[in-house]
Amino acid sequence: MGFLGALMEHGFLQRAVATGLLASVACGVVGSYIVARRITYVAGGIAHCLLAGLGIARYLQVVQGWGWLHPLYGALAVALLTAVVIGWVSLHWTEREDTVISALWAVGMATGVLFIARTPGCSQDLMSYLFGNILMVSPAELWLIALLDLVVISLALVWYNQLTAVCFDPQFARLRGLRVEALYILLLCLTALTVVVLVTAVGLVLVIALLALPAAAAGRLSRSLWQMMLGAAALTALCSVGGIAASYSTDLPSGATTILLAAAGYLAAVAVGYIRDRYARQH
Amino acid sequence: MGDVPAVEIDGMGFSYGSDRILDSVDLTICQGEFVGVVGPNGGGKTTLLKLILGLLTPDTGTITVLGRPAREASREVGYVPQQFAPDPRFPMTLGDVVLMGRLGMARGFGPFSRNDRGLMMQALETVGLADRASEPYADLSGGQRQRALIARAVVSESRLLVLDEPTVGLDPGIEREVLALLRHLNETMTIILVTHDLTFVTDSLETVLCVSNGSVVRHPTVALHDLTSDLLTDLLGGDVRAVRHDHRWTDAGGP
Numbered sequence: 082m083g084f085l086g087a088l089m090e091h092g093f094l095q096r097a098v099a100t101g102l103l104a105s106v107a108c109g110v111v112g113s114y115i116v117a118r119r120i121t122y123v124a125g126g127i128a129h130c131l132l133a134g135l136g137i138a139r140y141l142q143v144v145q146g147w148g149w150l151h152p153l154y155g156a157l158a159v160a161l162l163t164a165v166v167i168g169w170v171s172l173h174w175t176e177r178e179d180t181v182i183s184a185l186w187a188v189g190m191a192t193g194v195l196f197i198a199r200t201p202g203c204s205q206d207l208m209s210y211l212f213g214n215i216l217m218v219s220p221a222e223l224w225l226i227a228l229l230d231l232v233v234i235s236l237a238l239v240w241y242n243q244l245t246a247v248c249f250d251p252q253f254a255r256l257r258g259l260r261v262e263a264l265y266i267l268l269l270c271l272t273a274l275t276v277v278v279l280v281t282a283v284g285l286v287l288v289i290a291l292l293a294l295p296a297a298a299a300g301r302l303s304r305s306l307w308q309m310m311l312g313a314a315a316l317t318a319l320c321s322v323g324g325i326a327a328s329y330s331t332d333l334p335s336g337a338t339t340i341l342l343a344a345a346g347y348l349a350a351v352a353v354g355y356i357r358d359r360y361a362r363q364h
Numbered sequence: 365m366g367d368v369p370a371v372e373i374d375g376m377g378f379s380y381g382s383d384r385i386l387d388s389v390d391l392t393i394c395q396g397e398f399v400g401v402v403g404p405n406g407g408g409k410t411t412l413l414k415l416i417l418g419l420l421t422p423d424t425g426t427i428t429v430l431g432r433p434a435r436e437a438s439r440e441v442g443y444v445p446q447q448f449a450p451d452p453r454f455p456m457t458l459g460d461v462v463l464m465g466r467l468g469m470a471r472g473f474g475p476f477s478r479n480d481r482g483l484m485m486q487a488l489e490t491v492g493l494a495d496r497a498s499e500p501y502a503d504l505s506g507g508q509r510q511r512a513l514i515a516r517a518v519v520s521e522s523r524l525l526v527l528d529e530p531t532v533g534l535d536p537g538i539e540r541e542v543l544a545l546l547r548h549l550n551e552t553m554t555i556i557l558v559t560h561d562l563t564f565v566t567d568s569l570e571t572v573l574c575v576s577n578g579s580v581v582r583h584p585t586v587a588l589h590d591l592t593s594d595l596l597t598d599l600l601g602g603d604v605r606a607v608r609h610d611h612r613w614t615d616a617g618g619p
Binding site for chain 1: 417418419438439441443445448450451453454455456457460461463464465467468473474475476498499500516520
């Protein structure tokens with residue numbers, strides 16, 4: 082049976098594709114902001130801290146019997162907390178920003194690994210958290226992802242002009258009366274929500290690549306930020322669905338396949354941009 | 365243009381840590397003036413601008429801009445920064461950059477209105493770039509970028525325009541174009557311009573503020589040929605010697 086036939090028949094594939102498409106929109110919008118602002122390392126710090134939230138929530142769920150506490154809730158709480166801490170450090174303690182992000186990155190991972198080690202029967206969870214398993218998304222997770230996606234897209238679009246100004250020229254934005262610090266923290270919180278959405282698709286190790294590669298590829302061929310967002314969302318959707326299809330057909334890991342497709346898309350965009358620039362210089 | 369001074373500074377002092385940058389400054393700039401700000405590097409010119417813009421707060425004294433405390437008036441002040449060099453990979457069209465000047469004018473969020481876009485096109489027409497609104501900002505030349513930043517500053521319908529060395533690094537021809545544009549804008553707004561270009565100062569301005577050694581001194585400008593070594597030392601700092609020549613070769617083989 083081909084992928085399209087299987088897609089019509091199997092609910093898990095339909096949820097996987099829906100997750101990939103939902104993640105693509107948030108990824109395209111927020112990825113464009115963080116690539117343009119050059120803060121992908123901040124997204125990396127937030128992503129790796131998530132393991133602490135995932136691990137603690139899973140521990141409380143299994144060992145303490147808190148059945149209602151889905152690991153994604155823990156990831157959400159830790160991601161938002163990390164975003165606020167990193168934002169505060171970036172704004173008020175710039176000389177130690179990289180040190181603090183690196184420390185949070187490692188401490189988050191270590192905390193997550195310790196809690197997962199103390200949770201019986203969770204060694205498989207660790208691999209799916211690190212590298213994603215989009216084919217295992219449950220209906221409840223899909224609803225949570227859809228809700229987060231809606232929040233991210235709404236906030237990012239409502240404050241599009243303000244966030245763009247803060248990323249492009251923060252001093253001028255401040256002169257225009259914008260609350261630059263608050264908007265920067267908002268941007269990092271949107272990044273945190275997007276990272277949570279993407280963790281189910283590609284896992285927290287590969288999140289940075291999926292945020293950065295499609296946006297960087299689209300940015301190479303775009304004149305304005307909204308064009309970059311549309312291009313990045315389309316490319317992420319293509320790579321996500323392509324990764325799921327390849328995973329179904331060849332039994333390869335979907336997350337890794339998605340990232341390699343995104344990398345190929347980025348290289349293609351760089352090549353097209355180079356040829357276009359050269360042609361423009363000659364004519 | 366109204367009786368309220370564009371800028372009124374009373375007994376203002378400012379320090380960076382233990383370094384006293386400005387001390388007991390009293391100054392009034394009337395509406396409609398075109399004032400040049402000169403002085404040695406590190407003398408406090410940019411600090412003075414940032415205080416007027418409300419980006420810094422004075423340690424002592426007060427600054428009133430267009431009748432209000434400087435921080436509250438910042439939205440009514442157009443600002444062109446010194447050598448603004450954004451990330452060339454940041455995808456922004458010229459129109460997008462100019463529209464930033466409309467931020468903070470009405471709603472706190474949402475898209476720009478049709479009126480905003482109309483004013484953006486008017487501002488681009490004023491600076492002679494209306495036909496390039498949809499081009500990437502990064503593709504513009506140095507002179508076009510400076511004109512774009514002036515358009516961004518005036519699109520907010522500001523009554524005061526503050527520029528921090530807007531012609532640094534520009535070719536003399538482009539520099540003249542920018543300065544002619546500023547003279548045109550001065551017909552409707554007050555302009556404060558930080559510059560090292562004494563030719564422009566002496567040719568075009570009636571008033572110069574010399575910022576040096578913590579003080580701000582107001583000079584009437586003098587003709588270029590009347591500049592003396594003492595006055596240049598006062599304006600630029602250090603030990604400056606005025607040398608005059610008539611652009612003809614001397615017997616020694618040099619100009």
